[in-house]
Amino acid sequence: MTQRQSPTATIVDIHTHVYTPLFMEILRSRDAVPYIRSFPPDTSDRLIILPGEDSPDTPATSRGRPIGPDYYDISKKIEFMDTHGIDISVISLANPWLDFLPTEDALRVTQQVNDELNNLCASYPGRLYAFGALPLSGSVAEVIQEIKRLAQLRYVRGVIMGTSGLGDGLDDPRLDSVWGALQETKQTIFLHPHYGLPKEVYGSRQDNYGHVLALAMGFPMETTIAVARMFLSGVWDKWTKLSVLLAHSGGTLPFLAGRLESCILHDRHIMEKGKDEKRRTIWDILQNNILLDSVVYARAGLKAATEVAGSDRILFGTDHPFFPPLTNEEGGKEEQWLSVTMNYRAVQEEFEPKTLDGILGGNAIRLLRLE
Numbered sequence: 001m002t003q004r005q006s007p008t009a010t011i012v013d014i015h016t017h018v019y020t021p022l023f024m025e026i027l028r029s030r031d032a033v034p035y036i037r038s039f040p041p042d043t044s045d046r047l048i049i050l051p052g053e054d055s056p057d058t059p060a061t062s063r064g065r066p067i068g069p070d071y072y073d074i075s076k077k078i079e080f081m082d083t084h085g086i087d088i089s090v091i092s093l094a095n096p097w098l099d100f101l102p103t104e105d106a107l108r109v110t111q112q113v114n115d116e117l118n119n120l121c122a123s124y125p126g127r128l129y130a131f132g133a134l135p136l137s138g139s140v141a142e143v144i145q146e147i148k149r150l151a152q153l154r155y156v157r158g159v160i161m162g163t164s165g166l167g168d169g170l171d172d173p174r175l176d177s178v179w180g181a182l183q184e185t186k187q188t189i190f191l192h193p194h195y196g197l198p199k200e201v202y203g204s205r206q207d208n209y210g211h212v213l214a215l216a217m218g219f220p221m222e223t224t225i226a227v228a229r230m231f232l233s234g235v236w237d238k239w240t241k242l243s244v245l246l247a248h249s250g251g252t253l254p255f256l257a258g259r260l261e262s263c264i265l266h267d268r269h270i271m272e273k274g275k276d277e278k279r280r281t282i283w284d285i286l287q288n289n290i291l292l293d294s295v296v297y298a299r300a301g302l303k304a305a306t307e308v309a310g311s312d313r314i315l316f317g318t319d320h321p322f323f324p325p326l327t328n329e330e331g332g333k334e335e336q337w338l339s340v341t342m343n344y345r346a347v348q349e350e351f352e353p354k355t356l357d358g359i360l361g362g363n364a365i366r367l368l369r370l371e
């Protein structure tokens, strides 16, 4: 049953992942993370994506997560959209994208996967757009070649990428021309975590806590540090129009932005080095270059996001197909996903109707040119 969340908004989900046919084939052919396989005697497929998820100490049935058609069948995405009143989805490959490809395959495979994404969008005109992937294990020239090609694909509006960039983080000077090409082609970067924090941070009892520490704490800290490095290296001082959409409402950046600014102002090394340059503050960048998704599940996070970026720069998302409802005790499944209804409730309670319509869809339509 469809549940409309606003009588007036076109609802857009900008954080929603898809495993395309070739991506699935590659994952099924691998035996190092990331990969898909079953662990006998269990016959169902499991998706192993996060570093260390397949440790032999972990029981087979807790390794990674079960993977079913929600992950790879686009008709299931449309069904999920219909169930939750979502009109348009901007689909993207899930982490770790194509970061692991051998250098020699990177461009060719990435082009094929991006064509698959664009074709999936074409099969449901008006309902699907996409963030493409980049051949980040290839050469810089190849990355730029694909950025320029993506700009010509009808349904692509930007790129999704992780925090490792070309392998040395987002403050890597080798990324300079990549940022330039993205700015020039007006494509938004959807920055999403994958690599988390070093395992030791979670301590010796981490296995007691399932995926909670890695997903609730590690992912947002990873994003926060990656974007802070990008900012500190002066990316936005040079590329003043570069637009970056941060997953999970910016990790903890909205909450820590003041501390970031203060630490800069009290750092002799940075302040002396940058004496003659006009440094843009994190506040300026949050209000002009950074977009935040709404995937924080509670009003406290939305308040911080609004305070720093403005409610016209917050975009609704679901993170589908991750965080499905746990199977009911009777063996059935909830129709409405708790991860989605929690997010809907938080934005509905936090924002008045006109602002809400922007967050639910208007902001995405305007900022990502979803005509």
Ligand code: URA
Binding pocket: 017, 049, 050, 094, 095, 215, 319, 322, 323
């Ligand atoms: N877990 C992941 O690995 N990726 C997501 O996007 C969400 C949960």
Ligand code: ZN
Binding pocket: 015, 017, 192, 247, 319
């Ligand atoms: Zn996600």
